[in-house]
Amino acid sequence: MHALVIDDERSLAAGLRAGLEIEGFTVDVAYDGNDGVTCARRRTYQVIVLDIMLPGLDGYAVCKLLRAENNWTPILMLTARSGEHDQLTGLDAGADDYLTKPFSYAVLVARIRALLRRGTPQNARVLTLGDLRVDPAAGRVWRGDTEIRLTARELAVLEFLLRKRGVLVTKQEILDQLWGSDFEGDANIVEVYIRRLRNKLDRPFGRENIETHRGAGYRLLERDGR
Numbered sequence: 001m002h003a004l005v006i007d008d009e010r011s012l013a014a015g016l017r018a019g020l021e022i023e024g025f026t027v028d029v030a031y032d033g034n035d036g037v038t039c040a041r042r043r044t045y046q047v048i049v050l051d052i053m054l055p056g057l058d059g060y061a062v063c064k065l066l067r068a069e070n071n072w073t074p075i076l077m078l079t080a081r082s083g084e085h086d087q088l089t090g091l092d093a094g095a096d097d098y099l100t101k102p103f104s105y106a107v108l109v110a111r112i113r114a115l116l117r118r119g120t121p122q123n124a125r126v127l128t129l130g131d132l133r134v135d136p137a138a139g140r141v142w143r144g145d146t147e148i149r150l151t152a153r154e155l156a157v158l159e160f161l162l163r164k165r166g167v168l169v170t171k172q173e174i175l176d177q178l179w180g181s182d183f184e185g186d187a188n189i190v191e192v193y194i195r196r197l198r199n200k201l202d203r204p205f206g207r208e209n210i211e212t213h214r215g216a217g218y219r220l221l222e223r224d225g226r
Contacts, residue, residue: 001116001136001156002043002177005029006036006062007051007078016049019105020112024152026178033057040066043177044163045073046136047112052079052090060093067094074115076108127162129209130222132201134162143205150200153178157193158201161210161220170217194218 003025007013010031017027028043030036034056040048048066052059063075077095090098097111116136127134131144136159141148150158156178161169171190179185198210211219 001025001046001152003027003112004036004039004043004045004048004073006031006033006039006048006054006059008032008054009051015105016108019109023109026156031055033059033062036062037065040071040073041069044160047115048073048075049108049112050075050077050095052077060089063090063093063095074112076111076115078103127159129162129165129220130207131205132209134159141201143201143207146205148200150197154193154196154200157190158197161218165220165222168213168217168219173217 001024003020005013005016005020005027007016007029008031013029013031017029020027025046028039028045030039033054036048036050036054037057050059050062054062057065059077059079063077066073066075074096075094076097076099077090078099078101079090080101096115099108099111127136133142134155135141136155139150139152139155141150141155141158157174160174160177171187174190175187179189194210194212201207202209209220209222211221213219
């Protein structure tokens with residue numbers, strides 16, 4: 001799961017990043033509205049935590065702009081303001097939920113998980129490809145009637161490929177999306193996870209849905225492999 005935190009309070013942003021990483025998220029941080037919009041355009045996120053009082057574009061403007069561009073990533077707004085008018089303004093701008101500072105971190109995580117369970121109009125809660133079904137929010141995967149256990153990272157790679165079905169994605173795109181653009185480890189880690197997915201989802205069921213293009217990348221296709 002990939003989260004974007006947009007907040008100019010660097011200590012708070014660092015705390016949110018550390019906490020969400022413990023919860024299993026890969027987290028990017030932007031410190032002003034313009035950089036936040038750039039990040040949201042460049043990468044697909046499962047949730048955006050957005051402060052209202054930002055330099056450059058404020059949170060309301062960021063939210064309106066993303067919605068105008070048909071970016072329907074769930075947005076949780078954070079603000080020091082507590083008035084009903086400010087809450088309504090945030091929700092009218094397109095936010096999905098609203099949390100007033102100071103807040104309980106446990107409540108923030110619970111709100112994020114509720115947003116993820118709810119899904120978005122553009123992203124079906126359950127993703128399908130032939131007899132493969134994935135419920136990203138619940139972390140569950142099935143091949144036909146058989147449920148398959150995946151780790152959080154395996155699930156994230158599979159979800160990314162599913163959302164890009166039929167499209168050739170490079171190893172670097174997968175690294176940037178799921179490990180972050182500042183990842184300094186071995187890029188071959190992607191091959192390790194692709195192999196794990198094949199061993200769990202394809203080979204036991206006589207399928208060949210995950211296609212490798214050597215030197216180019218990977219593509220998920222709907223076919224029975226026979």
